[in-house]
Amino acid sequence: MEEVERLKELTKSLHWHNYLYYVKNKPEISDYDFDILLKELESLEAKYPQYASKNSPTKRVGGDITRKFEVVNHNYPMLSLANTYSKDELEAFIERCEKGLGKSPEYICELKYDGVAISLRYKNGELEKAITRGDGTKGEDITNNVKTVRAIPLSISGDYPDEFEVRGEIFMPLDAFQRLNESRLEAGEDTFANPRNTCAGTLKMQDSKIVAERELDSYVYGFLSDKQGFIATQFEAYEKLNNWGFKVPQKHDNKVLVTDKPQEIFDFINYWDKNRGQLPFEIDGIVIKVNRFSDQEELGYTSKTPKWAVAFKYKAEEISTELLDVIYQVGRTGAITPVAILDPVSLSGTTVKRASLHNADQIEKLDLHKGDYVFVEKGGEIIPKVTKVDIEKRKGRNLEKINFISQCPACNAELKRVEGEAQHFCDNSLNCSPQVAGKLIHFISRKAMDVEGIGAESIEQFIHAGLIKLPSDLYTLEFSDLIKLERWGEKSVENALEGIEKSKEIPFQRVVFALGIRFVGETVAKRLVKHFGDIDNLISASRETLEAVPDIGPRIAESLRNYFDNPLHIEEINRLRSFGLKFQVEESEKKLENAVFEGLNMVVSGTFTSFDRNELKALIERHGGVIKSGVTSKVNVLVAGENMGPSKRQKAEGLGVEIWTEQQFLERLDRRD
Ligand SMILES: NC(=O)c1ccc[n+]([C@@H]2O[C@H](COP(=O)([O-])OP(=O)(O)OC[C@H]3O[C@@H](n4cnc5c(N)ncnc54)[C@H](O)[C@@H]3O)[C@@H](O)[C@H]2O)c1
Numbered sequence: 327m328e329e330v331e332r333l334k335e336l337t338k339s340l341h342w343h344n345y346l347y348y349v350k351n352k353p354e355i356s357d358y359d360f361d362i363l364l365k366e367l368e369s370l371e372a373k374y375p376q377y378a379s380k381n382s383p384t385k386r387v388g389g390d391i392t393r394k395f396e397v398v399n400h401n402y403p404m405l406s407l408a409n410t411y412s413k414d415e416l417e418a419f420i421e422r423c424e425k426g427l428g429k430s431p432e433y434i435c436e437l438k439y440d441g442v443a444i445s446l447r448y449k450n451g452e453l454e455k456a457i458t459r460g461d462g463t464k465g466e467d468i469t470n471n472v473k474t475v476r477a478i479p480l481s482i483s484g485d486y487p488d489e490f491e492v493r494g495e496i497f498m499p500l501d502a503f504q505r506l507n508e509s510r511l512e513a514g515e516d517t518f519a520n521p522r523n524t525c526a527g528t529l530k531m532q533d534s535k536i537v538a539e540r541e542l543d544s545y546v547y548g549f550l551s552d553k554q555g556f557i558a559t560q561f562e563a564y565e566k567l568n569n570w571g572f573k574v575p576q577k578h579d580n581k582v583l584v585t586d587k588p589q590e591i592f593d594f595i596n597y598w599d600k601n602r603g604q605l606p607f608e609i610d611g612i613v614i615k616v617n618r619f620s621d622q623e624e625l626g627y628t629s630k631t632p633k634w635a636v637a638f639k640y641k642a643e644e645i646s647t648e649l650l651d652v653i654y655q656v657g658r659t660g661a662i663t664p665v666a667i668l669d670p671v672s673l674s675g676t677t678v679k680r681a682s683l684h685n686a687d688q689i690e691k692l693d694l695h696k697g698d699y700v701f702v703e704k705g706g707e708i709i710p711k712v713t714k715v716d717i718e719k720r721k722g723r724n725l726e727k728i729n730f731i732s733q734c735p736a737c738n739a740e741l742k743r744v745e746g747e748a749q750h751f752c753d754n755s756l757n758c759s760p761q762v763a764g765k766l767i768h769f770i771s772r773k774a775m776d777v778e779g780i781g782a783e784s785i786e787q788f789i790h791a792g793l794i795k796l797p798s799d800l801y802t803l804e805f806s807d808l809i810k811l812e813r814w815g816e817k818s819v820e821n822a823l824e825g826i827e828k829s830k831e832i833p834f835q836r837v838v839f840a841l842g843i844r845f846v847g848e849t850v851a852k853r854l855v856k857h858f859g860d861i862d863n864l865i866s867a868s869r870e871t872l873e874a875v876p877d878i879g880p881r882i883a884e885s886l887r888n889y890f891d892n893p894l895h896i897e898e899i900n901r902l903r904s905f906g907l908k909f910q911v912e913e914s915e916k917k918l919e920n921a922v923f924e925g926l927n928m929v930v931s932g933t934f935t936s937f938d939r940n941e942l943k944a945l946i947e948r949h950g951g952v953i954k955s956g957v958t959s960k961v962n963v964l965v966a967g968e969n970m971g972p973s974k975r976q977k978a979e980g981l982g983v984e985i986w987t988e989q990q991f992l993e994r995l996d997r998r999d
């Protein structure tokens with residue numbers, strides 16, 4: 327009866343992994359390992375059906391219900407997909423479909439976007455509710471958060487039915503994920519592990535303003551309506567959805583394929599296996615569906631999956647190599663990050679020499695020894711990560727266990743770790759050289775004071791020459807100081823001094839960001855400045871006052887108080903102020919406060935009911951958008967009025983430019999703070 331024990335044990339452990347994955351968004355095993363365990367349970371249940379639980383993970387979709395949102399019943403069950411990693415099993419799927427239908431049907435192949443499933447209900451052309459998959463029968467109402475996803479239309483136009491449902495995937499594009507992690511690093515926060523879990527966690531946040539900043543994207547892949555009859559195939563549904571303003575895969579860049587030849591399915595899989603690295607988002611496989619709705623109905627469903635579709639999943643690329651050493655980096659805020667130094671090895675087309683280890687707990691969990699062979703995997707991150715040790719290869723070798731350091735590698739100060747935080751810290755900030763340099767480099771960086779004419783190397787050089795130690799020292803530099811330095815000529819010295827002088831014009835919110843206070847990234851700086859208006863108000867704000875500001879939680883409030891309670895920091899601020907840096911909001915800035923269209927290149931075309939075209943353009947510019955004259959690949963949004971030429975629309979669609987109706991434009995405008 328050992329096998330029955332195993333069956334029970336697997337059932338329990340898969341429930342647990344589902345919980346970690348769907349509710350906590352912190353899986354402890356890889357998807358591949360999960361899928362292997364699930365297959366094992368499936369075969370044991372086939373052998374001992376009397377012991378299979380009614381709620382077995384093989385029969386139910388893994389639930390994401392957190393009870394933080396209202397729970398809503400689905401109008402149509404929201405199922406999972408059968409999956410396979412093997413081409414033989416895919417052949418078997420094709421055979422099953424042919425046998426079931428008594429003919430060779432048409433198939434449609436699509437990307438399997440690695441994000442979070444969402445159900446979108448539309449009523450009279452308006453987005454009414456957005457619901458998570460939940461347990462398949464009921465999910466959570468996260469409408470407010472979903473409304474911030476630009477690719478999802480809030481209202482649509484065209485020949486749509488009164489009521490219908492769209493199913494799709496919301497995901498975090500790779501560049502948004504990297505930007506988010508960079509800004510978290512800048513703010514001294516832990517980075518996120520991968521785009522999928524970050525997206526899932528984001529969609530379950532209580533504050534939709536933060537969700538809006540996370541730049542989520544979406545593709546839709548399903549259409550459901552009681553009046554489905556007027557659409558016959560999955561692909562026709564895509565054409566309709568496209569016309570109504572949804573983002574669907576396009577044939578011209580091979581993101582979707584309709585075929586009745588199995589060979590072309592395999593070609594499609596191979597093509598994307600080779601080329602998926604070029605996509606701006608992560609996929610974990612290809613979904614193959616029977617294209618015709620009537621054929622789908624004929625094939626039917628199990629309790630967990632449709633029988634007319636299957637996911638062919640790619641195995642995450644991983645490779646084993648020797649761990650040569652672990653080094654420790656000291657960040658600007660004093661955070662210590664361990665980095666694995668690896669015997670160089672080629673992975674997904676790049677040579678990998680280093681991998682991130684995150685923190686002491688991670689090293690402990692992996693049980694790393696110097697000289698171990700470790701598996702490295704490339705996810706959405708900039709540098710790959712170590713996933714596990716190849717224990718087999720440790721056998722018979724006497725390796726030394728890696729213990730996290732207790733002193734700062736740069737200044738020898740005793741490291742500290744705050745209760746409940748993952749990172750170790752060196753708090754000798756004024757005398758620890760990587761921190762001194764890191765703070766200065768952050769101060770001059772583009773998003774902060776944007777000092778032209780000097781870069782990270784110059785900062786290191788100035789520090790080395792004893793010219794600077796604090797940001798305020800930059801404003802005391804003179805021609806005679808710099809001209810003495812190696813590699814500096816008259817012209818470059820003048821440029822540097824001019825750059826420093828010009829930085830005095832940088833607006834207050836970026837000065838606050840430039841100070842490099844822990845957890846105060848660009849967004850937080852913006853909020854603080856908007857709320858307090860000048861530095862004195864901010865300095866004197868109590869913890870309670872700080873926490874009352876939107877988006878400022880206890881952790882940020884505490885960090886701000888710690889910073890301002892240090893007299894050395896106040897002295898530095900006063901010094902910067904005496905050099906003429908901006909420590910209050912300018913009148914002219916107040917007008918630009920609501921920069922909802924910041925970072926968007928926009929084209930306006932056609933005629934509008936609420937304003938004339940020039941008014942509209944001025945409105946966009948006042949809210950941070952940039953007006954372009956023609957539709958090119960650099961354009962993000964086309965605001966389409968009445969009577970816009972069809973060729974412009976076609977061009978925009980071809981380039982994947984978002985198209986907003988006047989109504990949609992007004993809604994975005996209203997979504998400002
Ligand atoms: N690592 C872990 O601990 C752990 C735990 C639970 C689940 N998982 C992973 O999650 C999988 C189960 O998740 P699941 O039930 O969401 O299944 P799935 O992610 O394998 O497939 C179903 C989902 O695919 C998505 N999808 C993406 N593109 C699609 C397209 N073009 N058409 C249709 N659907 C598309 C939909 O959201 C759908 O719900 C497991 O097989 C495993 O890989 C991992």
Ligand SMILES: [Zn+2]
Binds near residue numbers: 759
């Ligand atoms: Zn130190």
